[in-house]
Amino acid sequence: MSLTELMSGANLDGYAQVSLLLFLVAFGFVLWRVFSPRYSATYRKAAQMPLDDETPQTPRNRGE
DSSP states (O other): OOHHHHHHTTOOHHHHHHHHHHHHHHHHHHHHHHHOGGGHHHHHHHHHGGGOOSSOOOOOOTTO
């Protein structure tokens, strides 16, 4: 029995469809999160962070 016969007999084609659905759900969540008006103030503040000289941000340490 060759590897090709073994893999074709395992019926793994359902996993590709499940992974596609999981990816679409995750992609939809990211789109919802980015374009949601609920988080627009957070993204606007983060976008202005490099230009804000009045309240400088200190970089976070990775261990904290």
